[in-house]
Amino acid sequence: MRPISRLFALFIMAALSGCASQQARMMKSFDNAGDDVYVRFERTECFGTCPVYELVIRGNRELEYTGKSFAKPKGSFTATISEEDWDKLRNKIIEVEFFNFEDEYDAPISDVPTTITEVFISDKRNKTVINRWDAPEKLVALETFIDQLWQSYVVEDR
DSSP: OOHHHHHHHHHHHHHHHHHHHHHHHHHHHHHHHGGGOEEEEEEOOOSSOOOOEEEEEETTOEEEEEEOTTOSSOEEEEEEOOHHHHHHHHHHHHHTTGGGSOSEEOOSOSSOOOEEEEEEEETTEEEEEEESSOOOHHHHHHHHHHHHHHHTTOOOOO
């Protein structure tokens, strides 16, 4: 193998092992925090009929949802998500490298809703990301995942 090829191969291996160890550290952080962990997710209003709601999913797997204007359902709901779904959420947060996102994705546009995602593991490991415009695809994928998750537990029965 040529020296440059060998060096490139070593670089790739080091990068991959770094990602794996970073993911392992994140999983350990989640595990060590226990029930103190939470994920808060909010969609804000626009000038039209954008649904406005907020939810929190805690480390004890408790989901609290509050649907406000144009949200379906409206009102406050609680549920307990499955351990499997909690693990999927944690893994998705780690997979998209949530803590590496910018704090805010924005543009000078007046009529768009904002999505706010906060992950709190500890006082030293917490982050809030505000997505108003042009966020990375991985952040949008996490937001979509969270929407699908809560919608599978919160059902309007009124």
